[in-house]
Amino acid sequence: MPLQEIEIPLGIRTPNTDGIVGEAMVLNMGPQHPSTHGVLRIELHTDGEVVFEAIPHLGYLHRCFEKICEGLPYNQIVPYTDRLDYLASMNMNLGYVLAVEKLMNIEVGERVQRLRVVMAELNRIASHLVALGTFGLDIGATTPFLYCFRDREKILDLFEKACGARLLYNYIWIGGLARDVDENWINECIEFLDYFEPKIKEYNDLLSFNKIFIERTANIGVLPPEVAIAYGCTGPTLRASGVKWDLRKDEPYSGYEKYDFNICVGEGEKGTIGDCWDRYWVRVLEMVESVKIVRQALDNIPQEDISAKIPKNFNKMPVGDVYFRTETPRGEIGFYIMSDGTKTPYRIKVRSPAFCNLSVLPVLARDQLIADLVAIVGSIDIVLGEVDR
Amino acid sequence: MAEMRTALGMPITHQTKTSKNPIIQWILDVWEGFYTVLVGMGVTWRHFFRKPFTVQYPHEKLNIPKQARQRVHVDIDLCGGCLQCDKICPAGIIKIVTAKPVAGEDLGVRPNGKRRALHIAEFTIDHSKCLYCGLCETVCNDDAIYMIPDFQYTTRSLEQLVVNYSRYSPEERDRVVAAAAAEKAAKQASKPAVPQTKVSDPQPNIPSPSVDSDVFNEKCPGPDGEFK
Amino acid sequence: MSQFNPLEAFNLPIVYWQIIWAGIIVAFVTVFALFAVYLERKISAYAQDRMGPMETGGWQGWAQTIADALKLLLKEDIIPELADRRLFKLAPYIVFAGSLGVMAVIPFGVNLIGTDLNIGLYFILALSSTVVIGILMAGWASNNKWALYGAMRSAAQMVSYEIPIGLSLMLPVLLTGSLSMIDITNAQKSGILADGYFWNWYIFRVPPFTLIAFILYFWASLAETNRTPFDIPEAESELVSGYHTEYTGIRFAMFFLAEYANMFIVAAIASVVFLGGPLAPAPWLNWIPGPIWMLLKSLVLVFIQMWLRWTLPRVRVDQLMHICWKIFLPLALVNFIVIATLVVLWQK
Numbered sequence: 019m020p021l022q023e024i025e026i027p028l029g030i031r032t033p034n035t036d037g038i039v040g041e042a043m044v045l046n047m048g049p050q051h052p053s054t055h056g057v058l059r060i061e062l063h064t065d066g067e068v069v070f071e072a073i074p075h076l077g078y079l080h081r082c083f084e085k086i087c088e089g090l091p092y093n094q095i096v097p098y099t100d101r102l103d104y105l106a107s108m109n110m111n112l113g114y115v116l117a118v119e120k121l122m123n124i125e126v127g128e129r130v131q132r133l134r135v136v137m138a139e140l141n142r143i144a145s146h147l148v149a150l151g152t153f154g155l156d157i158g159a160t161t162p163f164l165y166c167f168r169d170r171e172k173i174l175d176l177f178e179k180a181c182g183a184r185l186l187y188n189y190i191w192i193g194g195l196a197r198d199v200d201e202n203w204i205n206e207c208i209e210f211l212d213y214f215e216p217k218i219k220e221y222n223d224l225l226s227f228n229k230i231f232i233e234r235t236a237n238i239g240v241l242p243p244e245v246a247i248a249y250g251c252t253g254p255t256l257r258a259s260g261v262k263w264d265l266r267k268d269e270p271y272s273g274y275e276k277y278d279f280n281i282c283v284g285e286g287e288k289g290t291i292g293d294c295w296d297r298y299w300v301r302v303l304e305m306v307e308s309v310k311i312v313r314q315a316l317d318n319i320p321q322e323d324i325s326a327k328i329p330k331n332f333n334k335m336p337v338g339d340v341y342f343r344t345e346t347p348r349g350e351i352g353f354y355i356m357s358d359g360t361k362t363p364y365r366i367k368v369r370s371p372a373f374c375n376l377s378v379l380p381v382l383a384r385d386q387l388i389a390d391l392v393a394i395v396g397s398i399d400i401v402l403g404e405v406d407r
Numbered sequence: 408m409a410e411m412r413t414a415l416g417m418p419i420t421h422q423t424k425t426s427k428n429p430i431i432q433w434i435l436d437v438w439e440g441f442y443t444v445l446v447g448m449g450v451t452w453r454h455f456f457r458k459p460f461t462v463q464y465p466h467e468k469l470n471i472p473k474q475a476r477q478r479v480h481v482d483i484d485l486c487g488g489c490l491q492c493d494k495i496c497p498a499g500i501i502k503i504v505t506a507k508p509v510a511g512e513d514l515g516v517r518p519n520g521k522r523r524a525l526h527i528a529e530f531t532i533d534h535s536k537c538l539y540c541g542l543c544e545t546v547c548n549d550d551a552i553y554m555i556p557d558f559q560y561t562t563r564s565l566e567q568l569v570v571n572y573s574r575y576s577p578e579e580r581d582r583v584v585a586a587a588a589a590e591k592a593a594k595q596a597s598k599p600a601v602p603q604t605k606v607s608d609p610q611p612n613i614p615s616p617s618v619d620s621d622v623f624n625e626k627c628p629g630p631d632g633e634f635k
Numbered sequence: 636m637s638q639f640n641p642l643e644a645f646n647l648p649i650v651y652w653q654i655i656w657a658g659i660i661v662a663f664v665t666v667f668a669l670f671a672v673y674l675e676r677k678i679s680a681y682a683q684d685r686m687g688p689m690e691t692g693g694w695q696g697w698a699q700t701i702a703d704a705l706k707l708l709l710k711e712d713i714i715p716e717l718a719d720r721r722l723f724k725l726a727p728y729i730v731f732a733g734s735l736g737v738m739a740v741i742p743f744g745v746n747l748i749g750t751d752l753n754i755g756l757y758f759i760l761a762l763s764s765t766v767v768i769g770i771l772m773a774g775w776a777s778n779n780k781w782a783l784y785g786a787m788r789s790a791a792q793m794v795s796y797e798i799p800i801g802l803s804l805m806l807p808v809l810l811t812g813s814l815s816m817i818d819i820t821n822a823q824k825s826g827i828l829a830d831g832y833f834w835n836w837y838i839f840r841v842p843p844f845t846l847i848a849f850i851l852y853f854w855a856s857l858a859e860t861n862r863t864p865f866d867i868p869e870a871e872s873e874l875v876s877g878y879h880t881e882y883t884g885i886r887f888a889m890f891f892l893a894e895y896a897n898m899f900i901v902a903a904i905a906s907v908v909f910l911g912g913p914l915a916p917a918p919w920l921n922w923i924p925g926p927i928w929m930l931l932k933s934l935v936l937v938f939i940q941m942w943l944r945w946t947l948p949r950v951r952v953d954q955l956m957h958i959c960w961k962i963f964l965p966l967a968l969v970n971f972i973v974i975a976t977l978v979v980l981w982q983k
């Protein structure tokens with residue numbers, strides 16, 4: 019479906035049933051609502067329980083990331099990228115660092131590449147765990163949330179041992195890594211993977227295949243692939259609609275081409291392709307794939323100096339601009355960097371996946387029940403830190 | 408794919424079971440609902456008897472690895488006053504004032520064997536603005552500034568988080584800075600010399616908006632609504 | 636012990652006895668609510684690999700709910716400016732009175748009952764329907780859109796679920812031939828098999844129909860008490876807090892109290908009607924007094940309610956209706972017709 023044909027909601031429609039013209043109730047969901055995942059505000063136009071229009075309002079968490087970057091040297095921006103998507107900071111670090119490395123023409127060694135993949139994939143698992151847990155919470159199941167956080171905690175412990183921080187890592191640096199990991203850490207990581215794999219079945223027993231959960235999510239918020247592509251959705255939101263598009267496979271970076279893993283797409287097993295259950299299930303499957311990637315990356319990891327390529331200063335930057343995109347847990351993050359040769363970038367623009375995914379909400383939410391709207395917002399898994407930047 | 412599905416506890420067939428007959432389908436649906444509820448109850452039942460994952464925080468603490476980045480700490484005796492940490496700090500929260508010793512004054516040796524070349528007249532860190540990025544730690548050649556796993560430093564006001572690590576009191580600070588400035592002025596009077604006192608800009612990295620205050624005042628209506 | 640009759644023992648006029656009993660019930664409900672909230676926290680904690688309250692009061696944080704109740708009593712009582720003040724203030728009392736009144740006809744022992752109405756079960760059904768009026772008032776008077784949604788959902792839900800509840804409760808009534816709670820209890824003492832054993836309870840009397848009726852009643856009662864998976868009137872991830880969004884302090888505490896009292900009441904009704912109430916499961920256990928059996932059976936059911944809550948997601952509002960009208964109601968009707976036929980044949 020070309021973009022023009024998709025009906026984009028404009029203005030307020032009034033419900034008109036059987037000739038009776040009613041008045042729409044405008045309901046303000048958020049920014050302090052329990053299930054808007056942060057400080058999203060959605061303006062709902064409702065007719066009873068039916069939402070016939072949902073308009074997201076953003077900006078409550080705007081922190082001028084792009085402007086701050088213009089005043090900072092390249093290496094000092096890395097801690098700020100942590101704050102974009104704070105549930106997947108490693109992936110944010112990686113995206114930015116790879117963009118700068120492309121600008122500076124730095125090739126990092128095998129160990130650095132592998133460790134970066136390990137960290138990014140572990141963080142993908144952690145981020146998907148939060149997504150699953152909070153999605154369950156939106157549907158009303160409290161317990162899976164705690165189980166997900168219990169396992170995420172173990173990943174955070176691993177991160178803390180590797181780089182000292184639990185949430186905002188500043189671990190992946192331009193040209194290398196902040197700290198190296200030792201043999202002990204690698205063993206602990208493999209131990210965690212062995213512990214984690216059977217746990218996925220537990221989530222499935224408790225939530226994924228629960229009849230009530232399936233009833234609540236299957237056939238709800240169906241996102242056809244054309245609409246997903248037209249709105250620029252990426253990540254699990256796009257893949258759940260059956261589009262096989264994953265930058266790790268399609269435009270491999272940081273050595274992803276060497277690993278054997280599948281792109282998980284929604285197959286409409288419980289309902290229609292692209293419904294909430296598919297978006298949820300794609301995340302479950304991706305966690306399994308991530309475990310596979312981490313295992314391969316940790317296998318026979320070579321020894322080398324991880325800080326050999328870290329540039330000493332950024333006084334002589336090449337002039338020009340680069341765009342680099344990577345696959346984060348929420349989709350495709352792109353960093354566009356314009357350099358004027360000084361040690362601070364001239365301009366940085368972030369193409370944020372959650373922002374683009376959120377833009378499809380008005381289409382998905384049209385003529386749904388309020389309870390379904392909560393499920394839809396939960397299933398597209400937004401992080402407001404990244405939406406608002 | 409099929410193996411993975413069974414490993415994840417998912418039936419291989421797409422729909423669990425379907426039937427054309429609506430009554431049989433109804434029975435299957437009800438049964439599936441009832442059965443999956445029982446499966447879920449089984450999962451939580453097993454957890455009733457499991458050891459809790461959480462710990463009772465103030466009585467029992469988890470092991471924090473020693474490399475954890477919970478707070479910046481300065482070992483002021485080791486610091487040589489090179490200002491590297493100040494320059495790298497993305498938040499611009501480190502304020503260092505150094506002063507050259509006057510002629511004939513010997514500041515002694517630092518614990519790491521190096522000579523102390525400068526007074527560290529002030530070394531203030533505003534902990535409330537720290538990003539915990541650890542960049543300051545990596546640039547310090549003397550290991551004087553580093554991150555420690557101490558996370559319990561809540562205070563009642565934000566001002567209390569602005570900590571001066573220097574051994575100099577404000578009066579001493581003013582004295583050494585003035586002395587260094589006086590000597591510099593004296594030297595400059597005799598011959599032009601290299602600058603000797605460095606006073607770091609408290610926030611060197613965040614560009615302040617270049618607003619010309621006079622221009623700003625001109626356009627700004629005064630308290631009585633008139634342009635000044 | 637189970638033959639103990641307080642009226643004869645103290646030789647009191649019936650009015651005094653009823654006043655005393657009312658006092659006992661109010662005290663009991665309050666204590667039970669405190670205990671149930673504590674239990675709920677502990678159950679949720681252990682289901683989720685946590686510990687729950689551990690600090691207040693020392694051992695296992697037993698005083699936590701007492702401290703919370705005190706906190707609620709001391710809180711400022713806020714009434715929204717645009718609320719309908721009179722309705723807003725009245726609503727919690729109606730909800731609370733509705734649930735408390737039911738306690739009058741619940742037998743704690745064979746003779747330990749507030750008043751043995753000959754229409755006991757009918758009285759329970761009638762009185763518990765008044766709760767919905769209080770909830771509607773609360774939602775409307777708050778002048779809050781979320782609260783209004785919660786109230787509307789609640790009204791639809793409670794009215795619908797009264798039908799499967801009523802139909803399931805009719806089976807024991809048919810088998811006994813009386814609506815009195817005492818009669819229903821006593822009828823479970825003896826049956827076809829040996830007297831005084833648990834197989835005479837109505838849940839096992841006509842397998843599988845009475846068992847299905849019990850399960851239906853239990854599930855429908857979850858909807859009646861707004862518990863997960865049917866807690867849509869106060870679904871906190873959708874409606875913030877439902878009909879009591881705007882309530883604070885003691886008024887909120889009354890809603891809370893009523894909710895936990897309701898949990899106990901539906902469990903108590905189920906145990907009287909299906910599980911023999913104060914009867915011991917075997918004659919050699921008769922030395923344990925009836926009230927203890929009654930409490931034990933109700934607490935087990937309350938535990939299952941909580942267990943379900945911490946396991947299941949929440950259904951959607953239309954699915955709730957679907958479950959009621961297309962699953963519970965047909966099953967309850969079939970059950971009812973079969974048992975009614977059996978009873979008629981038996982009597983012939």
Ligand code: SF4
Pocket residue numbers: 479495496497498499500501532536537538539540541542543544
């Ligand atoms: S940790 Fe980062 S933000 Fe904090 S003082 Fe060091 S360099 Fe500055």
Ligand code: SF4
Pocket residue numbers: 485486487488489490491492493503546547548549550551552
């Ligand atoms: S980098 Fe180290 S030695 Fe230099 S000023 Fe900072 S703390 Fe002192």
